[in-house]
Amino acid sequence: MVLTVKLVLLLACSLTTAATAATYPLTINHFSGETTLRKPPARTVALGPHALDLLLSLGVQPVGYGEAAQLSVNNYGSPIRQIRYLGSRVKGTPVNVGDRFKPNLEVVASLKPDLIVGENYASDSYTALNKIAPTVLLHGIHSGDWQKNIVTLAQALNREGQAKAVIARHARILAGARTAIPAQLRGKKALVVWNAGGASRNLYTILGPKDWTGGFFENLGFKLELPARRDTTLTDGYAQISSEALSSLNPDAVFVIASSKNTVAQAARDWKANALAQTLRASRQGHVYFLDVQLFSRIRGPIAEELMVQELLRQLR
Known part of the structure; x- marks a missing residue:
């Protein structure tokens, strides 16, 4: 289904009906169920580039990051070089937590996160991850998924205004690209x-x-x-x-x-x-x-x- 500029902007505008500030505890519905956050997240782990892209788009810098195993990346001390395409936007030095599907649980726990964000590929680890910190798993492989996912994350992070701006900006970029082809x-x-x-x-x-x-x-x-x-x-x-x-x-x-x-x-x-x-x-x-x-x-x-x-x-x- 084609996401026209009008539809994307309508999705963005729908966020304006949300409260200006989230109230915690806050329950988030996502791919693997419901997750309750007791307080606004301050330390976030991103399991994979999809989660990282969404978090960075919302202005959130993760303390941990997991990548596709086939990239054979062993150290994220220099994200500008080692996190391909997104590294220049990473301002800290997120710790490598291993495979985004099956991250190293001890390393994740050592970071003391209060939110873990990944994709449904990590479903086998969901129960264990949720014991460490509230975990939100997203389905991101279909057209239009990220626009839905960024709304979900924005609710968890109390950044709904940022999500609205991201969606609206993206609609403008696509509109310009269509005429530039x-x-x-x-x-x-x-x-x-x-x-x-x-x-x-x-x-x-x-x-x-x-x-x-x-x-x-x-x-x-x-x-x-x-x-x-x-x-x-x-x-x-x-x-x-x-x-x-x-x-x-x-x-x-x-x-x-x-x-x-x-x-x-x-x-x-x-x-x-x-x-x-x-x-x-x-x-x-x-x-x-x-x-x-x-x-x-x-x-x-x-x-x-x-x-x-x-x-x-x-x-x-």
Whole structure:
């Protein structure tokens, strides 16, 4: 579902009906249930880049941070270098708490947090985390999720005014981006895929409108190119196809996101070496673009979307 500027602004405006100051104890409803905060949170742990993006957007600096295990990051003493894309906005030195899905509980406890924020991926750790501090787990993989999640966090943190401003600013950024896309691609058909490289270099996962990344491109005015025979998994935002099936599509532009441990450079080399991929109109016209999964899939928040807009416009020009 496309989030138009009008709808996003309506969501932002709905926050104005909230009280100017939260009253604690405060119970927050979230993906894994209900969490009660006894006092305004002052020490927050962010489990993953999605949570970090939302917290930073609300002006909150975390004392702990957990990242995707596959990035093999062992020390967050220098966040500007080691927390990709978000590090320059981190002013402190958040302690590494390990894998965002299964964080080190002893390290988390040692930080004495009064709020832990993560995603539903950490559900197996929810009970243990909730014993350490009030824990809020969010579902952030679908289009429009971060706008809902930032409202939930704003209630917990008594920062509803900041959430309203973030949502309104994001609507303006998207509106400007839609008009800044070059005329030859504006409103055209776009194929958005993940590609993991290696043994899977000839397999592509198509991202549909329900997926957060697919929805992002749709919100920019692109018409998503989807397979004629809808795989049932596309109802959740995804469908996997082979190179042979890929060549039957006819997008005006292709956006290849180097997923898993693939790199942008390797994804570009694999695409150029794929004879079937080269038959696509987008390939022949030079409208294939290669993107990093960390920015275009893992963070999924307002800061990431602003950086994504900047990167896309840089490449499209």
